Amino acid sequence: MNKKNEASPGAIRKISDSLDAYRENIRNPPKFSYRVGEKGLSEKIVREISASKGEPEWMLQKRLFSYRVFKTKPIPTWGPDLSGLNLDDITNYVRPEGKKNARSWSEVPDYIKNTYERLGIPQAERQILGGVAAQYDSEVFYHSIQKRLEEQGVIFCGMDQAVQEYPELVKPKFMTTCVPAGDNKFSALHGAVWSGGSFLYVPKGVKVEQPLQIYFIMNYPQYGQFEHTLIMTEEDSSVNYIEGCTAPHYETASVHSAVVEIFAGKHSRVRYTSVQNWSKNVYNLNTKRAIVQAGAVMEWIGGTLGSGVTMLYPCSVLAGEGARADHLTIALAGEGQVKDGGAKVIHLAPDTHSTVISKSISRGGGIARYRGLVKVKKGCYGCSAHVRCDGLILDSSSGSDTVPRMEIEENDVQIGHEATVGRISAEQLLYLRSRGISEEEATRLIIAGFVEPVVKQLPLEYAVEINRLIEMEMEGL
Amino acid sequence: MAWKNELATRNLRTSVGGKPILRGVSLSIRPGEIHAVMGPNGSGKSTLCHALAGDPNFKTEGTASLDGKDLLGMDISERSRAGLFLSYQTPPAVPGVSVANYLRTIYNAARAPKPPISIAEFERVVKKEMGALRMDEAFLDRYLNEGFSGGEKKRCETLQMALLQPKYVLLDEIDSGLDVDALRIISHDILRLRKERGFGVMVVTHYARILKFLKPDFVHVLHMGKLIRSGNAALAARIEREGYDKIIGDGSR
Structure with a gap:
């Protein structure tokens, strides 16, 4: 009970x-003025974004490199139809007026404050959460962290701020070994125009008991949101990070292309929870990956409820002996929605373990597809991997299928895959x-x-x- | 003509896919009475339970009424709300639905149009019933019928019976898959509830064994979709002694 x-x-x-x-806010979005970047993408725009943020040279160079990679890569065709996505028509950078990186609630502009007040976020922060960050369109506006955590050396701040204040931590990890710009077309786009997001660093031995939470709200039409999340946990630490995403409805398509990079140090625990409820004209094309060191535990918990087309395959690279990853996802595919999602687990060390549980519901013509990969490299003995994906189809116009891939190079492993696709049982x-x-x-x-x-x-x-x-x-x- | 206080069928006939199963069953069960319907496999016992309860897979003719209200015009959930309860022989598992959440949902549905009761209030109600049934409260956190033993399934059905406060109870082979101790317990619980609530009971069974505990007021023999004999407990004893063949031989003569 x-x-x-x-x-x-x-x-x-x-x-x-x-x-x-929150729904009322979605129906009647607040009016306010923006500084708007030009539509489409060019080297000039990339330079402008970097200059407006006063970024160090190394970040500008990263952006320019990403932009060049972006231009050479074709839009992927192996997944859902992306022909409705016109990247030349998307505004890549939008900044609401106001002072960014406000540290106290009173510094946040009223219209943004009202939105979050209506969402009940400040109250939630006081009551439950260890720290809250809120991102309205491109910029992180409000960031706080409990004093005690700060004293323990935990860093939780906006990604832009981290680039300025913690380059020694950020530079070696930002889109290098975890999600390099060249990973795919959208990670390259992200690398060129990223803005906002969170940086979270947990020092050795620190266990963050309360969840740290961030909300993203996309409020500007024909706009791309490209927030970058970088999480680093040192040995024997633990953290629980939660993000929620939402957007009001606009007639024109927007794109959300986040990159999440997680470095889970030895014997640390990271739980990353993300629930997105973007409006149905958002292309939600993300790249999320964790490198999990020996004895560490990585948990991915995800719900994709909104957006039109979603492509999302969080990936765990189990790099050290005894590492483990658990992926739990739920997708709702309603009218006009294609949910192409799943999980990738790469076992690179012996005695590494993973479980994937994926649940999807499709109705009203929605399509839910599980697309996953489990890979075990030769010599990684004693590994186990279990994948379970269940699709529930509520009417005859909807669909669900599974595209699981297994690449197992080692014999001494336990691999299980179960998939069910079905309707509601008449007997039940x-x-x-x-x-x-x-x-x-x-x-x-x-x-x-x-x-x-x-x-x-x-x-x-x-x-x-x-x-x-x-x-x-x-x-x- | 239907009585005010009875569960009654008159010439009830059912078929599945054009194949007749019940060929005219007339029964009258008054509040507080226990009727046993016995018969060999394939005689139509389960069909009688499920057709009365409102399983739409059975095409039904004739009449059936509950305290004067026509049952055949009601769907399965309306019949439940009218006061009919079917204890399933093998209730299906519903994964992910906790017993607590499920029981509260059906309890509130039975209360309608009265407003639903709060979680805390329901907790008191359900724990009282579980105490009387000597059930462990940890049961509430399990998923409905998932991984339940035969005995647990039957006790979960009995708990629902206690919560929904039906006027008439249909027990479909509740003795299947139970050992003699479990049988004694479940019979004891049903007799207690009948005494407290005064509902009428129809129990269908192949074996006379459970009737030693339940002590029916009436025993009927169902064969080829018809009631061919009715009597008291002595009839059940005779079936156990002589087997169905002898009785059926007598009945169809």
Whole structure:
């Protein structure tokens, strides 16, 4: 009965109220003036972005290199259809007016403050979270971290600020060994125009008990959001990082192309949770990767609810003996949505272990596809990898399939793969209805049960949001 | 004509895919009574339970009523809310749905149009019923019927029966997969609930064994979709002694 994410009805109502406020904000986005970069991409624009931030030369050079790589790479064609994406029409850098990197809430401009107030974020920070950062379009506006963590040497700040203040930490890791610019077309684009995001550094032995959280809000039409997240944990440390993404609806397409780089040091634990609810005209094309050292544990927990086309395959590189990775994802594919997602795990050391659990629901013509890779290099004995992907299809116009790839070069390993794609069981439905509940309510229960293994790992406000979204999606059935 | 206080069928016939199963069953179960419907495999016992409960896979003719209300015009969930409860022989697992969440959902549905009760209030209600059934509270955190033993499934069904407060209870082969101790416990619980709540019971079974505990007021023999014999507990004893063949031979003569 005392489940982790069961809360008192009062708490749930409070969260629901803030979600209503958030939806109201989506319907009636606030009006404000922007400094807008030119549309499309050129070396001139890349230089302008870097200059406007007053970046050091090495970062400018990284951007220019990324831009050159971007120009040579074709748009990938192996996945979902990206022909509706016109990168020349996207504004790559938008900066709301206001003082950036405000450290106290009172310095944040009112219109942004109102949005976050309506979301209940400052309250949430006071009550639960160790630190909160909020990104409105390109710039990080508000960043705080509890004093105690700061004293322990934990750094949690905007990525732009980190470039300026912690180059000795950032320079060797930023788009070098984890996600190099040349990884793919969109990581190259990201490298050229990235802005905002978070930098998180946890020193040796420090265990950050409370979750650190960031919210991204994309509010400008035909705009690209390219935030960069860099997380480094030293030996024997641990951290729980959560990000939420949202955008109001605009008629024209926007693109979100984030890069997340995680360096999990020896015997450290990193939990990275991300729930995105971009509006349905956002192309959500991300590259997320972790390099996991000996004995470290990397957990990826993800929910992709919004956006039109999503391509997202968080990757764990298990680089040291005894490292482990757990990937848990849930995707909702509704009308007009293509969810192409999964997980990649590369076992590069002996005795490394991974599990992947992926759940998807498709309805209203939505397509959910699991695309994954498990690779075990020769000599990596004693490894185990288990992949389980389940797709639930709610009507005949929707689809779901799985494209799992296994490249196993070592014999002394345990590899398991289970995939199910199906509809709601008539037997379960009938049984539940025989207890007096309607078909809709029975269906909702079964769906909630289907996603439960992932939802129960999410922070409460996201668990509530996912259940509400399922209910909203169900209304059309 | 239907009585005010009875679960009644008149000439109830069912078929699946054009194949007849029940060929005209007439029964009357009053509150507080226990009726046992016995019969060999394939006689239509489970069909009788599920057709009455409202399984849409059965095409049904004739009449069936609950306290004067027509059942055949109601769907399966309406029949439940009207006061009918079917204890499944093998209830399906519903992964990811906790017993607590499930029970609260069905409890609130049965309460409608009264407003749903709070989580805390429900917790009190369910723990009281579980205490009476000597069930471990840890049960509430498990997923519905997932990995349950035969006995756990039956007890979970009985817990639902206790919470939903039905007027009539249909027990589909509740003795299957239970050893004699589990059988005694489950029978004891059902008799206690009947005494407290006064519901009518129809139990269908192949074997007379459970009837030693349940002590039915009426025993009926179902054969080829028809009730060919009705009597009291002595009929069940005779079936156990002589087997169905003898009774069926007598009945169809």
